Amino acid sequence: MPDTFGTGNMKDSFDRKSLSFLISGLILGSVAVFLSLNAGNVSGEEAAQDLVSTLEQSSGQDLELVNVQESNGLYKVDIKDANNQLSTYYITRDGEMVAQDAGMTNFPEFRQQVSAQANFSSCLEEEGVVMFGNRSQRSTAAQIQLLGGPNMVSGIYADVNNEQVLNQAQQLGIERIPAFATNESAVQGVQTVPQLEEFSGCEYNG
Structure with missing residues (x-):
C-alpha cells in the first residue's frame, strides 16, 4: 500500500508539472504567433x-x-x-x-518614384533647363506626365501661349515643342528620361 500510495503522489506531481509546462508552452506559443503576425506592421x-x-x-x-x-x-x-x-x-x-x-500600388516603390521625380526636376531647374510647351497639345501633356505631372515640372515649364515665352523660344531656334533648352543648346520633341539625363547631366535615381 505505501508503495502504491507513493507512486500515486509522484504521478500526480508529474502530471501537474506536465500540465504547467504545457500551459506555459501554449501561452508562449500564442505570444510568438501574435508577435509574428504583427511583425513589420505600422500604425x-x-x-x-x-x-x-x-x-x-x-x-x-x-x-x-x-x-x-x-x-x-x-x-x-x-x-x-x-x-x-x-x-x-x-x-x-x-x-x-x-x-x-480598383487599383493596387506598391507604396514604397511609388514613394521612391515620387522622390526621384522631384529630385530630377530640381536638378533640371538648378542646371537652368527650361521646358517649352503648349499644354493644349498632346505631346506636351505626354511629356509633362512622363516627368511626373504638372507639379514636377512647375519650376522649369514655360508655355508658348505667352508671347514673351514664344519670342524666347524662337530666339533659341526652337521650331517644335515640347522642347528643352539651356543658354547653350536645345533638344526638341518628346524626350525620354535617359535623353534628358544626357542633355542636362542630371541623374534620375528611380
Whole structure:
C-alpha cells in the first residue's frame, strides 16, 4: 500500500508539472504567433501621414488627413484636398500596398518614384533647363506626365501661349515643342528620361 500510495503522489506531481509546462508552452506559443503576425506592421496614423506626405509631394497640393480607421484588416484613410474633395485609400497594415478604387500600388516603390521625380526636376531647374510647351497639345501633356505631372515640372515649364515665352523660344531656334533648352543648346520633341539625363547631366535615381 505505501508503495502504491507513493507512486500515486509522484504521478500526480508529474502530471501537474506536465500540465504547467504545457500551459506555459501554449501561452508562449500564442505570444510568438501574435508577435509574428504583427511583425513589420505600422500604425494607421503613421501609414496615413506617410501617404499624405507622398501625395502632397507628387501633386503639389496641401492635403488634409480627415480620418484613419481599421477596416477588414486594412487601414482606411480619408484625405481631403484644397477643393474639399474627399478621396479614400486603403493601406495594408505593413504599409507596403495602397489601393484606391480598383487599383493596387506598391507604396514604397511609388514613394521612391515620387522622390526621384522631384529630385530630377530640381536638378533640371538648378542646371537652368527650361521646358517649352503648349499644354493644349498632346505631346506636351505626354511629356509633362512622363516627368511626373504638372507639379514636377512647375519650376522649369514655360508655355508658348505667352508671347514673351514664344519670342524666347524662337530666339533659341526652337521650331517644335515640347522642347528643352539651356543658354547653350536645345533638344526638341518628346524626350525620354535617359535623353534628358544626357542633355542636362542630371541623374534620375528611380
